[in-house]
Amino acid sequence: MDDALRAVADPTRRAILVLVRDREVPAGEIAGRFPEISRPAVSQHLRTLAAAGLVDVRRAGNRRFYRLRPEGxxxxxxxxxxxxxxxxxxxxxxxxxxxxxxxxxxxxxxxx
Known part of the structure; x- marks a missing residue:
């Protein structure tokens, strides 16, 4: 629970969760929604969400797709x-x- 609460404490990560709430979204599309943040920073946010169990990650070739894990x-x-x-x-x-x-x-x- 602590990891999940720490993860959602950040407004960017909350915005990412909203993006991936209803559908699987490719990492590039997520990064494109945050032009003020570098792609490596968006990747770090995604890793934090995944580590906290809040998103599922599916790899397809060199692409990664993210989707909310409500049970997280x-x-x-x-x-x-x-x-x-x-x-x-x-x-x-x-x-x-x-x-x-x-x-x-x-x-x-x-x-x-």
Whole structure:
């Protein structure tokens, strides 16, 4: 999970993941989408994503094709969802407590 989170911390790598989310994309096309970055730098980003398990790489001759591996983010997504649901639960309880106080209802302990 740590490698995946470190990999997606970079905005260029996140943009690459969006590019390869729905289809396999050749490395040259990916590099072409980032004219402000050198091809070796794009290659390094792709290697980082592959090492983190976030993209699959298919070689065809001297070409490389990249595609998102959604399962590479599964552990991180599970962690983030657990954090989010905990926060939402607290928010819901606080909102319900405030609503009871506003309407004059008492909670189970007999207080507002």
């Amino acid at each position: 983010l599964a552990e991180a997504v599970t962690f983030l969802e657990s954090m989010w649901s905990t926060s939402l639960g607290r928010l819901q309880r606080e909102a319900e407590r405030e609503e009871r106080a506003d309407t004059g209802e008492h909670d189970a302990k007999g207080s507002l």
